[in-house]
Amino acid sequence: MDGSIQGVSVSAGKGVCITVSIRMRTRVTGWCFVIAAVVLICLFYFYPMIQAFNLSLKSGVGTNLQYVGFENYKRLFTDSNFITAVTNTFIYLIVQVPIMIILALLLSVMLNSDKLRLKGLFRTAIFLPCVTSLVAYSVIFKYLFANDGLVNLLLLRLSIIDRPIGWITDPFWAKVTIILAITWRWTGYNMIFYLSALQNIDRSIYEAATIDGASAFGKFTKITVPLLKPIILFTSIMSTIGTLQLFDEVMNITKGGPGNATMSISQYIYNLSFKYTPDFGYAATVSYAIVVLIVIFSYMQFKVAGDRR
Amino acid sequence: MIARRVFMYLFLGVTAFVSIFPFLWMVVSSTNPSVEVTKGRLMPGTHLFVNLSNLVERIDLVRALANSLVIALITTGLALLIGSLAGYGFEIYRSRAKDAVFNILLLSMMIPFAALMVPLYRMFAWLSGKMPVIGIDTKAAVILPTMATAFLIFFFRQNTKMFEREMIEAGRIDGLGELGIFLRIYVPTMRTTYAAAAIITFMSSWNNYMWPLVVLQSDAKKTIPLLISNLGSSYSPDYGMIMTAIVIATLPTALVFFLMQKHFVAGMIGSVK
Numbered sequence: 001m002d003g004s005i006q007g008v009s010v011s012a013g014k015g016v017c018i019t020v021s022i023r024m025r026t027r028v029t030g031w032c033f034v035i036a037a038v039v040l041i042c043l044f045y046f047y048p049m050i051q052a053f054n055l056s057l058k059s060g061v062g063t064n065l066q067y068v069g070f071e072n073y074k075r076l077f078t079d080s081n082f083i084t085a086v087t088n089t090f091i092y093l094i095v096q097v098p099i100m101i102i103l104a105l106l107l108s109v110m111l112n113s114d115k116l117r118l119k120g121l122f123r124t125a126i127f128l129p130c131v132t133s134l135v136a137y138s139v140i141f142k143y144l145f146a147n148d149g150l151v152n153l154l155l156l157r158l159s160i161i162d163r164p165i166g167w168i169t170d171p172f173w174a175k176v177t178i179i180l181a182i183t184w185r186w187t188g189y190n191m192i193f194y195l196s197a198l199q200n201i202d203r204s205i206y207e208a209a210t211i212d213g214a215s216a217f218g219k220f221t222k223i224t225v226p227l228l229k230p231i232i233l234f235t236s237i238m239s240t241i242g243t244l245q246l247f248d249e250v251m252n253i254t255k256g257g258p259g260n261a262t263m264s265i266s267q268y269i270y271n272l273s274f275k276y277t278p279d280f281g282y283a284a285t286v287s288y289a290i291v292v293l294i295v296i297f298s299y300m301q302f303k304v305a306g307d308r309r
Numbered sequence: 310m311i312a313r314r315v316f317m318y319l320f321l322g323v324t325a326f327v328s329i330f331p332f333l334w335m336v337v338s339s340t341n342p343s344v345e346v347t348k349g350r351l352m353p354g355t356h357l358f359v360n361l362s363n364l365v366e367r368i369d370l371v372r373a374l375a376n377s378l379v380i381a382l383i384t385t386g387l388a389l390l391i392g393s394l395a396g397y398g399f400e401i402y403r404s405r406a407k408d409a410v411f412n413i414l415l416l417s418m419m420i421p422f423a424a425l426m427v428p429l430y431r432m433f434a435w436l437s438g439k440m441p442v443i444g445i446d447t448k449a450a451v452i453l454p455t456m457a458t459a460f461l462i463f464f465f466r467q468n469t470k471m472f473e474r475e476m477i478e479a480g481r482i483d484g485l486g487e488l489g490i491f492l493r494i495y496v497p498t499m500r501t502t503y504a505a506a507a508i509i510t511f512m513s514s515w516n517n518y519m520w521p522l523v524v525l526q527s528d529a530k531k532t533i534p535l536l537i538s539n540l541g542s543s544y545s546p547d548y549g550m551i552m553t554a555i556v557i558a559t560l561p562t563a564l565v566f567f568l569m570q571k572h573f574v575a576g577m578i579g580s581v582k
Binding site for chain 2: 038048113127141274
C-alpha cells in the first residue's frame with residue numbers, strides 16, 4: 001500500500017515536470033519536426049511563385065529579359081491563342097465536370113443499393129481506369145479514336161455511321177474525344193468518394209422516406225444529394241482544379257490540335273516556354289492567369305454550395 | 310420494379326464494360342502484330358514475344374523502367390519521411406504559430422504545376438551551373454520539387470489525430486527522446502497510414518509526366534511516361550509493340566492496386582475525412 005501511494009506521488013511529480021518541459025519542447029522540438037517540409041515547400045512552391053510574378057513583368061527571348069511592367073497582362077486580352085486556350089479549358093470544364101459528377105453519383109447510388117449482386121466486380125471494374133497513368137491511357141485513347149481506329153471501325157461495321165468520324169482531326173470531335181477520355185479516367189475515382197460517403201448515411205432515413213411514399217428520384221434529389229453536398233463540393237473543386245491544369249491528355253491525344261482546337265492553358269504555358277521561341281516572361285503571366293482562375297472558381301463553388309460554412 | 314432493376318444492371322454492366330474495354334484491348338493488342346491491331350482484331354494472338362523483343366531492341370525500356378523505379382522509390386521514401394515528420398509535428402506540438410504556418414502551406418495545393426514549371430526550370434538551370442549533380446537532366450531535379458507536398462502533410466496530420474497521446478507520455482516516461490518516440494512508437498503504429506501514403510506517392514511519381522518532360526532531356530535519363538509518350542507520337546507506329554510497352558508500364562501500378570486495394574481506397578478517402 002505504501003508503495004502504491006509513493007508510486008502515485010512520484011508519477012504526479014514527474015507529471016508536473018513533464019508538463020513544464022513539454023511546453024519548452026513544444027517550442028523547439030515541434031519546429032524541428034516541421035522545418036524540413038516548411039523549407040522545401042517555401043523553396044519549391046512559394047519562392048517560384050514570387051519569381052513567376054517577377055518574371056511576368058518582363059519580356060524577351062530566352063534569358064534576355066527586360067522589364068515591361070504590366071504589358072504582358074495587357075497582352076493576355078488580345079492574344080488569340082490565350083483566348084482559345086481559356087475557351088477550350090472552359091468548354092472542358094462546363095461540359096465534362098457536371099457529366100462526370102452526375103454519372104459518378106448515379107453509379108455510386110446504384111452500387112450502394114442492398115439488393116445488387118456482383119457489387120465488388122462492378123466497383124472494381126469502374127474504378128480500374130484510375131490505375132492507369134495519364135500518358136498511357138491517353139496513348140490508348142489516341143489509337144482507339146484514330147481515323148482508322150477501332151471506334152470508327154466498329155461504328156462503321158455496325159452501320160451507325162457511314163464514314164469515319166474525325167475524332168482526333170476535327171475541331172469539334174477532338175474536343176469530344178478529350179472529354180470522353182477524361183470522363184473515362186476520373187468517373188470511378190469520384191464514385192469511390194461518393195460511395196464511402198453514402199455508406200455513412202443512416203439507412204433509416206431512406207426507410208422513413210419510403211414509408212412516406214417518396215419516389216426513387218425524390219429520395220435521390222431530396223436526401224442523397226443534400227447529404228452528400230460537402231463531398232460533392234470537394235470533388236467538384238478537385239475536378240475544376242484538375243481540369244484547369246489539364247495537360248497530359250491533350251498533349252498525348254491531340255497535341256492541342258487540330259490547329260489549337262483542343263489546346264489547354266497548361267499546354268499553352270508549356271508551348272510558350274519550351275516549344276515556340278521561349279518567352280518565359282509571358283509564360284509566367286499566363287501561369288498567374290491559371291492561379292487566378294483556380295482561386296475564383298474554388299471561391300465561387302464555395303459560395304454556390306452556400307450554407308455549410 | 311423489375312424494369313428498374315434491369316435498367317440498373319444494364320447501366321452498371323455497360324459502364325463496367327466501357328471501363329475495362331481499353332484495358333482488354335491494350336492487353337489483346339500486345340499479343341498481336343501491328344497489322345492485326347489496325348484491322349481491329351479483338352482476339353489474343355501469339356505475337357507477344359515478337360513485340361517484346363522488338364521493344365527491347367528498338368528502345369531502352371529497361372533503362373527507362375530503372376529510371377522510373379529509382380525516382381519513384383526515392384521520392385516515396387523521402388516524401389513519407391518529410392511529410393509524416395511534419396504532419397506529426399503540426400498535430401502533436403500544436404501552437405498558434407504552427408497552425409498559421411500549416412494553413413499557409415495548404416495554400417500551396419492551389420498552385421497548379423504549370424505555374425511553377427517555368428520558375429522551377431530556371432531555378433534548376435541556374436543550379437546546373439553551380440552544382441551539376443542536382444541541375445537539369447538529373448534524377449535529383451525530378452525528385453527535389455516533389456519531396457514535400459502539402460497534401461501528404463495534411464494527410465498525416467489528419468491521421469495523427471487518431472494516434473493515442475498516452476503512448477507519447479508512456480514513451481517519455483520510458484526515457485525515449487522526442488525523435489525516438491516518433492521513430493519507435495509512432496511509425497510502427499501508423500503502418501496503414503504509411504502504406505496508403507506510399508501508394509499515393511509512388512503512383513503519382515511513377516506516372517509524373519510534365520516536370521520530367523521539362524527537366525529530363527537526354528534519352529538515357531527518360532522515365533517510362535516520357536518513353537510511352539515518345540512512342541505514341543511516332544509517325545509509323547508499331548501498335549503491337551507500343552501496346553506491349555504500355556502494358557509493362559501499367560503493370561506495377563495495377564499490381565499495387567490489386568494487392569493493396571483496401572489501402573489504396575483508404576488512402577484516397579482518408580485525405581478527405
